[in-house]
Amino acid sequence: MAVRVGVLGATGAVGQRLIQLLDPHPEFEIAALTASDASAGKTYRQAAKWRVDSPIPADVADTTVTATNPSEVPDDIDLLFSSLPSSVGAEVEPGFCEDGYVVSSNSSNGRMDDDIPLVIPEVNAEHLDLLEVQRDERGWDGAMVKNPNCSTITFVPTLAALTDFGLEKVHVSTLQAVSGAGYDGVSSMEIIDNAIPYIGGEEDKLETESRKLLGDFDGAELSHNGMDVAASCNRIPTIDGHLENVWVETEEELTPEAAAEAMREYPSLDLRSSPDPLIHVFEEPDRPQPRMDRTLGDGMAIAAGGLQESPFGLQYNCLAHNTIRGAAGASVLNGELLLENGYI
Numbered sequence: 316m317a318v319r320v321g322v323l324g325a326t327g328a329v330g331q332r333l334i335q336l337l338d339p340h341p342e343f344e345i346a347a348l349t350a351s352d353a354s355a356g357k358t359y360r361q362a363a364k365w366r367v368d369s370p371i372p373a374d375v376a377d378t379t380v381t382a383t384n385p386s387e388v389p390d391d392i393d394l395l396f397s398s399l400p401s402s403v404g405a406e407v408e409p410g411f412c413e414d415g416y417v418v419s420s421n422s423s424n425g426r427m428d429d430d431i432p433l434v435i436p437e438v439n440a441e442h443l444d445l446l447e448v449q450r451d452e453r454g455w456d457g458a459m460v461k462n463p464n465c466s467t468i469t470f471v472p473t474l475a476a477l478t479d480f481g482l483e484k485v486h487v488s489t490l491q492a493v494s495g496a497g498y499d500g501v502s503s504m505e506i507i508d509n510a511i512p513y514i515g516g517e518e519d520k521l522e523t524e525s526r527k528l529l530g531d532f533d534g535a536e537l538s539h540n541g542m543d544v545a546a547s548c549n550r551i552p553t554i555d556g557h558l559e560n561v562w563v564e565t566e567e568e569l570t571p572e573a574a575a576e577a578m579r580e581y582p583s584l585d586l587r588s589s590p591d592p593l594i595h596v597f598e599e600p601d602r603p604q605p606r607m608d609r610t611l612g613d614g615m616a617i618a619a620g621g622l623q624e625s626p627f628g629l630q631y632n633c634l635a636h637n638t639i640r641g642a643a644g645a646s647v648l649n650g651e652l653l654l655e656n657g658y659i
């Protein structure tokens with residue numbers, strides 16, 4: 316029987332992607348939709364300006380949106396997917412966890428807290444056990460798991476494939492799509508015929524979240540990976556798909572051939588939203604490209620290419636769909652992992 320789930324912030328850009336992915340999902344059934352007070356009481360069709368590239372699901376369209384408050388969400392819902400602005404998430408998500416709901420959240424609040432697992436299932440599924448520590452410390456009946464920032468998700472799986480070589484220094488420069496800022500995030504006058512070499516707060520997220528994701532959990536505490544990470548983040552006029560240029564220095568010698576093999580062989584998981592292969596490595600020097608490669612693995616694969624030696628170690632490019640693998644799909648995959656591990 317499908318698990319009844321709710322979506323917090325269901326009317327937004329990521330919320331709409333969540334609806335698109337959850338509606339046909341055999342393990343989950345959408346049973347609650349929340350948004351701001353301005354949307355509460357309207358049908359989803361009225362509240363959400365639907366902009367996703369498939370029709371709005373008919374049963375969802377007629378569902379009434381409620382305010383984002385635990386008292387508005389039915390008790391028989393166990394799992395909530397959250398795509399709230401982080402300031403709102405910080406305010407309301409803990410209350411849902413206290414009330415017994417398990418929350419799989421996209422919002423950046425709490426991602427770096429010691430007792431909140433930040434998870435990419437194919438990279439660090441074992442960090443989910445941090446939920447036992449979280450429940451002990453916070454006294455929650457529910458639980459909170461986060462997925463990382465969309466740019467972090469793009470390059471960390473490729474690094475995970477290279478950990479056996481000893482990661483020492485990582486430089487990453489991003490070319491990020493406008494959808495990452497939300498529909499109203501970057502005006503067309505700013506971005507057309509332009510590139511913006513600054514995305515507030517983003518560089519710090521790549522540097523800190525990557526070290527948490529690749530850290531070790533000993534059953535009680537999580538230690539972060541000691542590699543040095545420097546990030547430079549740029550907004551460019553693509554719609555979807557973050558492209559990133561990466562340089563990695565390792566303890567052991569790492570040839571482009573060995574790196575390509577490690578990435579190709581890096582395992583996916585036996586979860587519905589985990590693609591196989593997880594990392595698609597291109598031979599063509601001009602790939603991956605956002606428009607051509609962002610939908611690999613239904614938008615859940617990581618694409619890599621351009622592997623070569625450089626004075627700064629291995630150099631390569633990688634790409635992922637920022638609102639699917641980088642946001643909504645990441646939360647759904649974490650939901651599947653929570654289900655498989657008996658947290659729901």
Ligand SMILES: NC(=O)c1ccc[n+]([C@@H]2O[C@H](COP(=O)([O-])OP(=O)(O)OC[C@H]3O[C@@H](n4cnc5c(N)ncnc54)[C@H](OP(=O)(O)O)[C@@H]3O)[C@@H](O)[C@H]2O)c1
Binds near residue numbers: 324328403421642
């Ligand atoms: N876009 C991406 O690629 C991406 C990637 C990774 C992570 N994220 C994160 O995902 C979250 C959502 O991003 P988004 O681009 O989907 O934002 P968005 O389009 O602005 O949507 C925000 C959602 O939150 C609701 N909301 C706003 N204020 C609220 C309040 N005070 N109380 C309750 N609900 C409220 C909105 O409802 P109304 O429609 O009623 O205003 C809407 O449903 C953010 O934390 C963002 O950082 C986004």
